[in-house]
Amino acid sequence: MDKLKSVLSGEEARSDDRTIIQTVNEASTLSWATRVRGFVACFVVGGACTVLGVCMLFIPRIGITLFIVFYTFGNICALGSTMFLMGPVKQLKRMCDKTRALATTIMITCLVLTLCAAFWWKNFGLALLFVILQILSFSWYSLSYIPFVREAILRLVALCLK
Numbered sequence: 476m477d478k479l480k481s482v483l484s485g486e487e488a489r490s491d492d493r494t495i496i497q498t499v500n501e502a503s504t505l506s507w508a509t510r511v512r513g514f515v516a517c518f519v520v521g522g523a524c525t526v527l528g529v530c531m532l533f534i535p536r537i538g539i540t541l542f543i544v545f546y547t548f549g550n551i552c553a554l555g556s557t558m559f560l561m562g563p564v565k566q567l568k569r570m571c572d573k574t575r576a577l578a579t580t581i582m583i584t585c586l587v588l589t590l591c592a593a594f595w596w597k598n599f600g601l602a603l604l605f606v607i608l609q610i611l612s613f614s615w616y617s618l619s620y621i622p623f624v625r626e627a628i629l630r631l632v633a634l635c636l637k
């Protein structure tokens with residue numbers, strides 16, 4: 476009946492004018508409660524993976540590899556958790572915003588390079604360097620969502636270096 480009503484009112488013709496992104500957004504709409512549950516679940520999994528990775532660090536021989544995998548996966552989950560709140564398209568647009576583009580690029584590059592250093596190049600010193608860069612870039616990226624905090628930190632560092 477609804478289909479017939481939309482055809483007769485001419486709404487179906489207008490629905491063909493939508494872009495692919497609009498169609499995907501409409502098909503994947505979640506209620507606010509579901510978005511919050513998804514955010515919390517994904518964020519908790521990310522936090523648990525990060526803590527588990529730190530605990531795995533002390534296992535002989537394979538501990539560093541497990542730390543790198545769990546820590547990187549935890550960061551990816553934490554980053555993905557915010558997509559539940561805003562939606563994937565809006566989150567990707569915000570990640571590529573001019574104030575966050577450099578931090579986003581460095582963060583994603585560090586995520587990839589950490590895994591490459593651990594598994595491809597088998598250089599754990601380099602992998603730990605990339606983990607440190609992950610921490611710094613993820614922190615800098617996260618601070619970009621709080622107004623004026625990054626500017627305050629830059630002023631504080633400049634003041635301390637004088």
